[in-house]
Amino acid sequence: xxxxxxxxxxxxxxxxxxxxxxxxxxxxxxxxxxxxxxxxxxxxxxxxxxxxxxxxxxxxxxxxxxxxxxxxxxxxxxxxxxxxxxxxxxxxxxxxxxxxxxxxxxxxxxxxxxxxxxxxxxxxxxxxxxxxxxxxxxxxxxxxxxxxxxxxxxxxxxxxxxxxxxxxxxxxxxxxxxxxxxxxxxxxxxxxxxxxxxxxxxxxxxxxxxxxxxxxxxxxxxxxxxxxxxxxxxxxxxxxxxxxxxxxxxxxxxxxxxxxxxx
Amino acid sequence: xxxxxxxxxxxxxxxxxxxxxxxxxxxxxxxxxxxxxxxxxxxxxxxxxxxxxxxxxxxxxxxxxxxxxxxxxxxxxxxxxxxxxxxxxxxxxxxxxxxxxxxxxxxxxxxxxxxxxxxxxxxxxxxxxxxxxxxxxxxxxxxxxxxxxxxxxxxxxxxxxxxxxxxxxxxxxxxxxxxxxxxxxxxxxxxxxxxxx
Numbered sequence: 001x002x003x004x005x006x007x008x009x010x011x012x013x014x015x016x017x018x019x020x021x022x023x024x025x026x027x028x029x030x031x032x033x034x035x036x037x038x039x040x041x042x043x044x045x046x047x048x049x050x051x052x053x054x055x056x057x058x059x060x061x062x063x064x065x066x067x068x069x070x071x072x073x074x075x076x077x078x079x080x081x082x083x084x085x086x087x088x089x090x091x092x093x094x095x096x097x098x099x100x101x102x103x104x105x106x107x108x109x110x111x112x113x114x115x116x117x118x119x120x121x122x123x124x125x126x127x128x129x130x131x132x133x134x135x136x137x138x139x140x141x142x143x144x145x146x147x148x149x150x151x152x153x154x155x156x157x158x159x160x161x162x163x164x165x166x167x168x169x170x171x172x173x174x175x176x177x178x179x180x181x182x183x184x185x186x187x188x189x190x191x192x193x194x195x196x197x198x199x200x201x202x203x204x205x206x207x208x209x210x211x212x213x214x215x216x217x218x219x220x221x222x223x224x225x226x227x228x229x230x231x232x233x234x235x236x237x238x239x240x241x242x243x244x245x246x247x248x249x250x251x252x253x254x255x256x257x258x259x260x261x262x263x
Numbered sequence: 264x265x266x267x268x269x270x271x272x273x274x275x276x277x278x279x280x281x282x283x284x285x286x287x288x289x290x291x292x293x294x295x296x297x298x299x300x301x302x303x304x305x306x307x308x309x310x311x312x313x314x315x316x317x318x319x320x321x322x323x324x325x326x327x328x329x330x331x332x333x334x335x336x337x338x339x340x341x342x343x344x345x346x347x348x349x350x351x352x353x354x355x356x357x358x359x360x361x362x363x364x365x366x367x368x369x370x371x372x373x374x375x376x377x378x379x380x381x382x383x384x385x386x387x388x389x390x391x392x393x394x395x396x397x398x399x400x401x402x403x404x405x406x407x408x409x410x411x412x413x414x415x416x417x418x419x420x421x422x423x424x425x426x427x428x429x430x431x432x433x434x435x436x437x438x439x440x441x442x443x444x445x446x447x448x449x450x451x452x453x454x455x456x457x458x459x460x
């Protein structure tokens with residue numbers, strides 16, 4: 001049976017991981033490769049490396065880093081951040097990334113999705129969607145109730161667009177993306193669980209896998225997004241980086257709750 | 264050992280190169296016919312689309328070279344599908360080492376996403392590739408087309424229906440999954456391939 005995936009996300013600036021970690025056994029907690037290897041050994045199913053550098057020099061550093069990750073890490077990894085055109089995709093895939101994640105660029109010019117799918121295959125194209133539920137009515141389980149008001153944002157969640165989450169996700173699917181990475185801005189950083197109502201609606205209406213992002217704070221949240229949210233994978237950062245949820249423990253827990261995971 | 268990785272217009276070839284280097288083998292990534300024929304082992308890797316990759320192989324005379332290889336050959340993902348007779352992907356005639364046709368996954372329920380992307384178990388393993396394996400080990404898959412179970416199936420996986428996760432016939436071995444991305448389990452499969460007599 002296909003396993004539900006657990007995906008740690010590493011933010012990279014100038015070749016180093018940004019968010020601190022409390023892994024005492026790491027010689028260099030900021031070394032993205034050492035951290036990636038540790039996660040891989042702990043049972044992470046994939047890794048996401050997000051370049052948050054803005055400068056041209058930073059981009060070059062990131063590309064060099066991607067080459068080293070590809071040489072040393074033996075599980076699949078996705079890279080994202082600052083991918084604006086086909087040549088960026090080509091550069092990062094050539095460096096050894098398995099998939100690329102595009103976000104604002106796809107909303108500005110949706111044809112980029114078709115171009116990536118046609119030139120490199122759907123399987124390499126992850127479309128990340130940051131969306132916010134503008135209707136504040138909170139359901140008792142913590143999920144915003146009204147799905148219709150989910151608005152997509154660009155520029156790292158700073159600028160709203162005209163796009164509705166579900167319409168955009170459908171278009172992304174139809175244009176040939178291989179996967180959707182949905183971050184709920186309402187849930188991100190709150191640590192009270194993923195946006196499972198919206199995730200379920202996405203997962204049930206799309207033909208491609210959906211990765212849940214934003215809101216992980218406890219092991220139960222992962223169970224809920226897999227069972228109630230129908231998510232195919234779940235991504236988190238701080239709960240892994242700060243050792244709040246060790247991956248082996250999380251996977252044992254999920255298995256005991258009847259979720260198919262790779263042990 | 265002298266390992267050739269066939270270079271053609273498919274993606275993901277560098278991943279295989281990196282993986283065998285991690286195992287201490289310096290591969291030759293080449294489309295040179297003579298170098299491929301002389302190698303002790305050949306890996307035919309890749310991720311891509313059947314029609315354009317097949318057209319490239321024919322244009323470069325690699326189609327005839329591959330089917331006539333006598334040393335152990337390992338096809339991976341699109342490499343495995345191209346070793347079959349025909350693919351539904353763009354109605355493509357393939358190399359025909361394995362007399363079986365490649366089909367497209369047809370989703371049956373909403374949880375059947377295509378491509379299959381992620382870790383799934385292999386079962387009923389039987390071939391030197393899986394020496395020392397227990398049943399139901401996880402490997403990494405990413406594909407929209409599949410090879411049905413057939414006479415040459417030597418490992419199966421269940422996704423929408425049971426299908427061939429690996430094939431074996433004479434000196435030809437093939438895996439639908441990516442050993443180069445399958446962590447320690449994948450490394451054992453590659454090591455086993457290098458040990459085949």
